[in-house]
Amino acid sequence: MAKVKMIKYIPSTERYHIFCPENYILNEDEGGIVTITSPQGEINLTLSGYESNVKVDTSVLTDLFSTVTEGYETRSNSKIEAFGEGLVMEGEYSKNKDHWIWKIYTKNKNLVVVSINSDGILKEEFRNIIEFMLQNFELYSDR
Secondary structure, X not given: OOOOOXXXXXXOOOOEEEEEEOOOEEEEOOOOOEEEEOOOOOXXXXXXXXXXXXXXXXXXXXXHHHHHOOOOXXXXXXXXXXXXXXXXXXXXXXXXXXXXXXXXXXXXOEEEEEEEEXXXXXXXXXXXXXXHHHHOOEEOOOO
């Protein structure tokens, strides 16, 4: 696989930063929702930052994840893992023949909801790029 030049992006909310391939289409709307799309539209990432009224623990995270994924067909059991000083919960779903990966990252009261979707099963090439992007993703605390 050829080297992919990555750029760092910090949204206007300043809740996180993410690296994405330079040739991907990056857009941020007025509400701070960021979309990152592959050049040919094969995959789409959407990142939405929020602040909770309380520190997010596994119970709060599980409830939010259930709400976010309501109406989707489960493809894998969701799991919660440590993510730096916070948590990440993720699972794979489908809806209307599209493949979705949902992730929620938390640190103290900050949350970032990430959805990744493709028309069909996510190809290994795109899965590797997304995995790299999210392994190098950093959620800021109390901003």
